[in-house]
Amino acid sequence: MKIPIQLSFKLFNETTSVKTTVEDLHIGQTMEMYQKVMVPLFGVESYENTILQLANQIREKRKKEPFIIKVYKWVNNIFKE
Numbered sequence: 001m002k003i004p005i006q007l008s009f010k011l012f013n014e015t016t017s018v019k020t021t022v023e024d025l026h027i028g029q030t031m032e033m034y035q036k037v038m039v040p041l042f043g044v045e046s047y048e049n050t051i052l053q054l055a056n057q058i059r060e061k062r063k064k065e066p067f068i069i070k071v072y073k074w075v076n077n078i079f080k081e
Contacts, residue, residue: 007033
């Protein structure tokens, strides 16, 4: 079954929409739709720089707590329930 998806972005009185249909919705497909809206507004370089800044922020958050501690907390929470 095809799933219709529409992404709309309103800036002042102008609305930009991107429509597509997909079999299964994946985050990559929605990110491609956002790219089709954001690149004409801000340019490729600004869009790419923003994505890289967000990726760096995510990487820094992951570095703060070692993976083994995350696993320990997860296992500990399971046994508390």
